[in-house]
Amino acid sequence: MALSDILNSRYSVRAFKKDAVEPAQLQEIFSLAQQAPSNCNVQPWQTYVVSGARKDELKNRLIAEVMKQQPPAPDFDWKIAYQGIHRERQFGSANALYSSMGIERDDKMKRNMAMLRNWAFFDAPHVAFFTMDKYLGIMGAVDVGIYAQTLTLLLKERGIDSCMQGALGQFPDVVRSFLELPEERGILFGMSFGYADEDAAANKTRTDRADIGDAVCFL
Numbered sequence: 001m002a003l004s005d006i007l008n009s010r011y012s013v014r015a016f017k018k019d020a021v022e023p024a025q026l027q028e029i030f031s032l033a034q035q036a037p038s039n040c041n042v043q044p045w046q047t048y049v050v051s052g053a054r055k056d057e058l059k060n061r062l063i064a065e066v067m068k069q070q071p072p073a074p075d076f077d078w079k080i081a082y083q084g085i086h087r088e089r090q091f092g093s094a095n096a097l098y099s100s101m102g103i104e105r106d107d108k109m110k111r112n113m114a115m116l117r118n119w120a121f122f123d124a125p126h127v128a129f130f131t132m133d134k135y136l137g138i139m140g141a142v143d144v145g146i147y148a149q150t151l152t153l154l155l156k157e158r159g160i161d162s163c164m165q166g167a168l169g170q171f172p173d174v175v176r177s178f179l180e181l182p183e184e185r186g187i188l189f190g191m192s193f194g195y196a197d198e199d200a201a202a203n204k205t206r207t208d209r210a211d212i213g214d215a216v217c218f219l
């Protein structure tokens with residue numbers, strides 16, 4: 001599949017079939033993703049792919065944590081309050097998701113249940129956690145973002161769908177303890193991936209993009 005076709009057809013997938021990706025294919029994809037560029041070639045990403053029974057165990061721990069209803073405590077400055085057009089787009093993406101799922105604007109309970117699906121990894125067979133040393137801050141985050149997008153494109157090239165999830169960085173202590181990571185390692189975000197359940201309502205969600213004139217200036 002040509003890259004342009006991937007970009008025109010991709011969307012964030014939030015419901016998956018049970019089928020796992022073959023281990024050899026995972027090796028191939030994650031090996032290729034190592035080619036992602038990074039500032040001074042520091043390659044700050046330390047990625048953990050969790051599957052099978054261990055993934056289910058991590059899901060249970062995360063859901064138990066979320067159900068405590070404590071505020072998120074991300075390792076990095078993630079809880080930004082969007083303003084102006086950014087806020088409008090944030091609402092637009094949430095509305096696209098909830099309306100495709102048939103959830104009314106003021107149905108808080110159903111919205112919360114839909115949100116909770118993040119920590120169940122949308123029933124995906126695999127979840128990746130993107131971690132890096134905390135001290136790297138924004139420079140590391142830029143590199144890890146580029147790496148993560150490289151991964152999603154490699155996955156999609158092979159018919160494998162994904163959803164990047166800031167939500168998976170909201171309760172990092174649970175993840176750090178499960179993965180037995182040192183305190184100085186931060187959990188930036190995560191990504192569920194597998195094969196899309198194309199009939200699922202959540203997967204009917206589509207978002208739009210600003211015109212090129214609002215985003216790019218050619219001088």
Ligand SMILES: Cc1cc2nc3c(=O)[nH]c(=O)nc-3n(C[C@H](O)[C@H](O)[C@H](O)COP(=O)(O)O)c2cc1C
Nearest residue numbers: 010011012093118163164165166167168189206207
């Ligand atoms: C860094 C990042 C974090 C995201 N976090 C979440 C998340 O926690 N939960 C979720 O359902 N979608 C999440 N998304 C998906 C975005 O909502 C989605 O990319 C955006 O609305 C555009 O829609 P599209 O990917 O379907 O084109 C995230 C995307 C990115 C790039």
